[in-house]
Amino acid sequence: MAKPKKQPRPKAETPKGFRDYFGAEVSERAEMLQKIAGVYHRYGFDALESSAVETVEALGKFLPDVDRPNEGVFAWQDEDEKWLALRYDLTAPLARVYAQHRNDLPTPYRRYAMGPVWRNEKPGPGRFRQFYQCDADTVGTASMAADAEICAMLADCLEEVGIPRGDYVVRVNNRKVLNGVLEAIGLSEDLLLNPRPMTVDEAADALYAEMVRRNIEQISRADVLRQIDKFDKVGLEGVKALLTDGREDSSGAFIEGVGLTEDAAERVLLFLTSRGHSNSETLANLRAAVGGSDMGMQGVNELEEIATLLAAQGYGPDRIVIDPSVVRGLGYYTGPVFEAELTFEIFDEKGRKRQFGSVAGGGRYDDLVKRFTGQAVPATGVSIGVDRLLAALHEKGRIGGSVQGPVVVTVMDRDRMADYQKMVGELRAAGIRAEVYLGNPKSFGNQLKYADKRNSPVAVIEGGDEKAKGVVQIKDLILGAQIAENATLEEWKERPSQFEVPRTQLVEKVREILGGQG
Numbered sequence: 001m002a003k004p005k006k007q008p009r010p011k012a013e014t015p016k017g018f019r020d021y022f023g024a025e026v027s028e029r030a031e032m033l034q035k036i037a038g039v040y041h042r043y044g045f046d047a048l049e050s051s052a053v054e055t056v057e058a059l060g061k062f063l064p065d066v067d068r069p070n071e072g073v074f075a076w077q078d079e080d081e082k083w084l085a086l087r088y089d090l091t092a093p094l095a096r097v098y099a100q101h102r103n104d105l106p107t108p109y110r111r112y113a114m115g116p117v118w119r120n121e122k123p124g125p126g127r128f129r130q131f132y133q134c135d136a137d138t139v140g141t142a143s144m145a146a147d148a149e150i151c152a153m154l155a156d157c158l159e160e161v162g163i164p165r166g167d168y169v170v171r172v173n174n175r176k177v178l179n180g181v182l183e184a185i186g187l188s189e190d191l192l193l194n195p196r197p198m199t200v201d202e203a204a205d206a207l208y209a210e211m212v213r214r215n216i217e218q219i220s221r222a223d224v225l226r227q228i229d230k231f232d233k234v235g236l237e238g239v240k241a242l243l244t245d246g247r248e249d250s251s252g253a254f255i256e257g258v259g260l261t262e263d264a265a266e267r268v269l270l271f272l273t274s275r276g277h278s279n280s281e282t283l284a285n286l287r288a289a290v291g292g293s294d295m296g297m298q299g300v301n302e303l304e305e306i307a308t309l310l311a312a313q314g315y316g317p318d319r320i321v322i323d324p325s326v327v328r329g330l331g332y333y334t335g336p337v338f339e340a341e342l343t344f345e346i347f348d349e350k351g352r353k354r355q356f357g358s359v360a361g362g363g364r365y366d367d368l369v370k371r372f373t374g375q376a377v378p379a380t381g382v383s384i385g386v387d388r389l390l391a392a393l394h395e396k397g398r399i400g401g402s403v404q405g406p407v408v409v410t411v412m413d414r415d416r417m418a419d420y421q422k423m424v425g426e427l428r429a430a431g432i433r434a435e436v437y438l439g440n441p442k443s444f445g446n447q448l449k450y451a452d453k454r455n456s457p458v459a460v461i462e463g464g465d466e467k468a469k470g471v472v473q474i475k476d477l478i479l480g481a482q483i484a485e486n487a488t489l490e491e492w493k494e495r496p497s498q499f500e501v502p503r504t505q506l507v508e509k510v511r512e513i514l515g516g517q518g
Contacts, residue, residue: 017123018130024403029390032161032399033114033134036384039157040112040136043149048111050093056083058096060371074120086118090135091368091381098139098379099372108140114386128387135362137381139369144302147172147336147364147380148309154340154360154382155319161389162398167344171323174303174336175363177286178327180296181271182224184289185264223258224268229327231272232357239272240265274324279307282322289324302336337363338382346395356392360384405454407434407510411441412463419467423460423506430507432514451477458510462503471500476513 014020021029037047056075075085087093090113098109114134123129136153138146151170158168227242234242241247243265246257260268267289274285283304290296303322310320326339340360362382369377394400409423420436427434437447451459461473475498501509 015129017121017128019128027403028393028399029132029386032390032393033132033386035160036134036157037112037114039153039160043110043136043153045110045112045136048094048097048113049115050087050090050097050113052087052115053084054087054093054096056085058372059085059088059092072120074118088119089117090115090133090383091137091365094135094137094139094381095368095379096372098377099369102373108138108146110136110138112136126387126391132386134384134386135381137379139379140377142366142378144305144336145309147302147338148306148313150362150380150382151306151320151338152310152313152315154338154362154384155315157384158340158359158389162393162396163342165319167396168319168340168342170320170338170340171326172303172306172320172336172338173322173324173326174299175327175333176295176299176302176335177290177324178225178228178271178299180290180293180299181268183293183295184291185260185267224260225327227258228268228272231325231327236269236273240269243268272325275322279317279322282324283307286322286324299335306336332365332368333363334366335364336380337361340384342392344396356395358385359388359392403455405433405451405456407432407458407460407514408447408451408454408456409434409436409460409462410444410447410451411437412444412461413467414441416467419462423462423472426507427510430511432507432510448475448477458513460506460510466500466503470503472503472506473498473500474506474509474513479513 041047056073059073073085073088075083078084094111094113098105102109112135115132116130117133118130120129121127136150138150151172155168155170159165224243227239230242231239234247238247242255242257243260244257244262245259246255248254271286271289274282274289276282276285283300286300286303287297290300307322310316326337338361339358341358342356344356346356360382362380364378364380366376366378368379390399407424407427409420409427411417411420417436424434424436437450439446439450441447448459457476457478459475459477461475462471466472477497479497
């Protein structure tokens, strides 16, 4: 009889594009999200926790730069052969939730949500397939007051978590303005027609020749928007090249342009650079850029209303500014769009100075719920990139460094575990983080090594002699480490890091030490 084949052990590794988060990272994120949730709550938004799994049909085709609904997401078929997927953001599930429960929800519905999302995309440095988002949205009102409120709330969130004024700016634009510019250069919803006056036959011949030469079927607004959205990364000349004939990237690879004419590209660039020294100057420049487009003019008027509402609340251009270069790549935005950018400088991996960049973005998406209901439902919202914002707080020194561990009650006599558990019970009841050492108590040195590894501030020691005398030994581990590193012998004798106190004063003395370390 053949010997059964031994099953190989599984390899202990995280899947590609995923990572594990440990104590301090989890605690820092939770603390930051709690602060953001406090701001959202203060603004009247309610928490929503929707399913992490949605039907592919409900998620729709809104993942950036993909055409098929299950491309870019983690999808599978259930027992009924229905396609399901992990959510790729928190907005598409909101549209489903609102459509499903709209009769039971207030109008407008104001909700915030926080949690992981998943994207089946190629991972890279700092780019993972699972990451956290932190969203707030208002569904059911077309008022620009909702958009202004989102911008103000975003500014408040950044300040609440530790990004001071002067280190950030919330930039606001309107997709209607850009659409007006695209109309002015002859770009309809689907196809670019050469803007120079031509007969129908000439236009058709010229367009066909251009298509053959570039081996493209059409130039869509989405193509143009994707290139405009790279303005911050590649600059004015880079965007111009991407809008026309294409450019080489830093690796030497050639990126095909979308095929706009020089004149059309110049008109788009004029729009991108229309930001003035004040919001009023920018708005005047935008009115000139949209020409006679009714849609473009409507967008400019909406921006003016948002700026007025923000100014009334004390949010000036030092915090929130009209900026035509903000585009946002997602195709579902229909009006105002906004982005929070951190303006302080950091050093990249090559030691070069650069600005930290964007940590949040959003906008108005009036057609997303319509997919379910058939009726237009206005909505606007924002999403904060949790990991990006945490990285920014580390850069600013607002969080990070060592995290204090629990007080460790050592075990000198394993038969007296009830005594030690009583000690940690008293410490916990007083609001002090504490634990009993649960490893092998044979080696006291190993217990102290454990406390060091846990970054414990204090160790409590009660052997048989201490028990008989009604005392405990308190070892100040933080002070002890400082003394061992810096102090002379005389100083060490003057500042003992271990001392004896009555057992009844355990909580009081530990609290005193922890207070002194704070």
